[in-house]
Amino acid sequence: MAPNExxxxxxxxxxxxxxxxxxxxxxxxxxxxxxLIERLGxxxxxxxxxxxxxxxxxxxxxxxxxxxxxxxxxPFFLYSGRGPSGxxxxxxxxxxxxxxxxxxxxxxxxxxQITDDEKVWARAKLTRPDAARWGYENLLxxxxxxxxxxxxxxxxxxxxxxALYPIAVDVARRVTYSTVKAVFGFRPETNIGLVFYxxxxxxxxxxxxxxxxxxxxxxxxxxxxxDPHFRVTRDVAEPLGFPKPAIVHSQMAPGLRGERAxxxxxxxxxxxxxxxxxxxxxxxxxxxxxxxxxxxxEEQRRLGATPExxxxxxLWRTKFARSDAEFESVTRDCRSGAMLCGECKSKVAExxxxxxxxxAERRERVRAWAESAIIERxxxxxxxAPRAGP
Ligand code: TRP
Numbered sequence: 001m002a003p004n005e006x007x008x009x010x011x012x013x014x015x016x017x018x019x020x021x022x023x024x025x026x027x028x029x030x031x032x033x034x035x036l037i038e039r040l041g042x043x044x045x046x047x048x049x050x051x052x053x054x055x056x057x058x059x060x061x062x063x064x065x066x067x068x069x070x071x072x073x074x075p076f077f078l079y080s081g082r083g084p085s086g087x088x089x090x091x092x093x094x095x096x097x098x099x100x101x102x103x104x105x106x107x108x109x110x111x112x113q114i115t116d117d118e119k120v121w122a123r124a125k126l127t128r129p130d131a132a133r134w135g136y137e138n139l140l141x142x143x144x145x146x147x148x149x150x151x152x153x154x155x156x157x158x159x160x161x162x163a164l165y166p167i168a169v170d171v172a173r174r175v176t177y178s179t180v181k182a183v184f185g186f187r188p189e190t191n192i193g194l195v196f197y198x199x200x201x202x203x204x205x206x207x208x209x210x211x212x213x214x215x216x217x218x219x220x221x222x223x224x225x226x227d228p229h230f231r232v233t234r235d236v237a238e239p240l241g242f243p244k245p246a247i248v249h250s251q252m253a254p255g256l257r258g259e260r261a262x263x264x265x266x267x268x269x270x271x272x273x274x275x276x277x278x279x280x281x282x283x284x285x286x287x288x289x290x291x292x293x294x295x296x297x298e299e300q301r302r303l304g305a306t307p308e309x310x311x312x313x314x315l316w317r318t319k320f321a322r323s324d325a326e327f328e329s330v331t332r333d334c335r336s337g338a339m340l341c342g343e344c345k346s347k348v349a350e351x352x353x354x355x356x357x358x359x360a361e362r363r364e365r366v367r368a369w370a371e372s373a374i375i376e377r378x379x380x381x382x383x384x385a386p387r388a389g390p
Contacts, residue, residue, distance in 0.1 A: 009225050009252075010185055012122060012194075020058060020224075020251055027227050029059045029249060036064060043067060044105040051098055051250065053324060054317050059224060061234070062246035069217050070106065076217040078102050079204045079245070081113030081155075084134035085123050088141045089272035090319055090352070091253030096145045097319075098221040098248070103148060108219075110152045111204045112373075114139055117157040118201070121193030132158060139370055141275050144362040149369045155204055162377040164203045167210055172199040174236045183228045202233040205245040211382055215243045224249035253318055256311045258290030273315075279353055286312065286349045292334070293341040304337040312341070312348055320351040 007016030009023055024031065032052065040063070041048045051057050066076045078099045082092065096112075103110050116135040120128050135156060143152065155164060180186060180195055208216045220230060227249060234244040255271035270285055277285070292306030292313065307313035313334060321327035333339035 008185075010183075010228055011225055012184060014225055014252060018252065023224060024059045027059075027224070027231075029061050029224075029227065029247075030063075032058050032060050032063070032248065036060070039064075039067060043070065044101075049098055049101040050321070050324065050327070051094060051318065052248075054327065055251075056094065056253075056318055057098065057221070057248050057250045059249040060247060061227075061230075062244065063219070063248055066217050066219050066246040074217065075106070075108060076219050076246075077109040077111060077208050079111045079113070079218055079220050080222055081115055081201070081204070082135075082138050082142060083115045083119040083122065084131055084138045085119040085126050086134055087274045087276045088138050089274050090315070090355075091272070092138075093141070093145055093275075094250055094253065094318055095221045095223065096142050096147075098250075100145045100147055102219065102221070103151060104146075108151070109208065110147055111155065111207070112139065112142055112152070113155045113157070113201065113204050115157050115197075115201065117193065118197050121191055121197060128158075136370075140363050140366055141359070143366040143370055143373070144359055146362070149366075149373065152373055153375055154370075154373045155207075156374050157200060160375050163207070163375045164200055166378065167203045167206050168199045170240055171202045171206075171233075171236055172196060174239060175199060175232055179232065179235075183232060198229050198232050201229045202236070205230070205233050206237070206240065206242040209242050211379060217243055218245035220245050220247045222247065222249065223252055225252060254311050254314050256285055256289040258309070258311055273352060275356065275359060277356075279356075282352050282356070283349055286315075286345050286352070289345065291341045291345075297340060300340055301337045304335045305341065307331050307334045310334070312345055315348050315352070320348055320355065322351075 005016075005022070005026070007018045007023075008014065009018060037048055037052060040052070047053075049057075070076060080095045080099050082088070099110055102108050114135040116128070116131040119126055119131045119134075139154060139156070154160075157164065175198065177195065180198060184194070184198070186195060205218045205220070208218070220226075222230075227247065230245055230247055237244040256273070257271045270288065273282055273285060290311045292308065292310035294300040294303060294305060313331070316327060316330050321330060330339070330344065334344065
C-alpha cells in the first residue's frame with residue numbers, strides 16, 4: 001500500500017479508516033457502475049443480488065469480459081476461499097452468498113479453497129491441526145449457503161496439494177521475491193511459507209482450464225483485501241497460457257465495535273457475530289454494538305441517526321434485510337429518527353436468531369456430501385496446460 005495513505009489494506013493487514021474510492025484508484029480496479037449492474041441484472045434474469053444492489057460489492061476487474069464470454073456461449077466458473085483460523089462470522093458469508101447467487105443464475109461451477117496452510121503461516125498461535133479442524137468446520141458453513149453438490153468442488157490445501165502442486169510450481173517460477181515483498185509488505189522475519197503461498201491461491205484460477213485443456217473464464221467474488229493476490233495471478237496468467245481471472249470486490253464489513261473490519265485479529269470476540277454463538281451471546285453483542293445514534297432520545301427523534309457509520313445498519317445491509325423495501329424502510333426510519341437504536345437492535349437480533357437456526361439445519365445436511373467435494377488429486381491424464389513457452 002502507498003506509504004502516505006492514512007489506511008492500509010493487504011491480505012495480511014487492514015488498518016485505518018478505509019476510503020474505498022481511493023482504494024479502488026490505488027489498486028487500479030474498475031467501478032462496478034450502473035450500466036454494468038444493469039447488464040448483469042438483465043443476463044441473470046431480471047435482478048442483481050442485494051449485496052450488489054446495495055453497493056457492498058463496488059469494484060471489479062474484467063466482469064464485463066466474463067459476461068461477453070458468457071453471451072458468446074462460454075461459461076465461467078466461480079472461485080472463492082477462506083483461511084480457517086477460527087469460527088466464521090456472519091459477514092464471512094458475503095462472498096459465498098454472492099457465489100451461490102451466480103451459481104444459481106448462471107449455472108456456474110463453484111470452486112472453494114480452504115487455506116489451512118496459509119493461516120498456520122500467517123498466525124503465530126494457530127497450530128496446523130487446529131487450522132485443519134477449523135477448515136472443515138468452516139467448509140460446512142460455506143456449503144450450507146446453498147451450493148449445488150453436483151457443481152461444487154473444494155481445494156482443502158493440505159489435502160489437495162497433489163492436485164494443486166503442478167500449477168503452483170509453474171506459477172512460483174514466475175513470481176519473484178521482490179514482487180511478493182512489495183505486494184504483501186513482507187519483512188525479513190516473514191516465514192517462507194507466506195512467501196510461496198500466493199502461488200497456491202492462484203492455482204484454482206487456472207485449474208479448470210488446465211483440466212479442460214482450453215481457457216475457461218474465472219470469476220472471483222471476494223473482499224477487496226484479497227486483490228493483491230490476484231494482481232500477482234493476473235500478471236502470470238497469460239505467460240502461462242491461462243485467462244486472467246475476473247474479480248468482483250466487496251468492501252470490508254465493519255465490526256460491531258465500530259472498528260473498520262469485522263475481523264477478530266488482535267481484537268475481541270465481541271466485534272463479530274459468530275455462526276456458532278449461542279443466542280444469548282448474539283443478544284449481548286448486538287445490545288453492545290456501536291451505532292450511529294445520538295447521545296439522547298430527544299436528540300435522535302429530532303435529528304435522526306447516521307446509518308453509514310452504524311454497525312447494526314451494516315448487518316441489515318449485508319445480510320438480514322429480507323427485501324430491498326425492508327432495507328430502505330430501515331434506512332429511512334433510522335435517518336429520520338422514527339426508529340431508535342434499541343428497537344432496531346431487537347429487530348435485527350430476531351432476524352439473526354432465525355437465520356442461525358436455519359443455517360444450523362442446512363449445515364447438518366451438507367455433511368452428507370462435503371467430504372466428497374474435496375479434490376484430492378488431479379484427474380488421471382490431465383492434458384498439459386496450453387502454454388506460451390517453458
Ligand atoms: N486468503 C484468503 C483468506 O485469508 C482465503 C482464500 C483463498 C480466498 N482463496 C481465495 C479468498 C479466493 C477469496 C478468494 O481468507
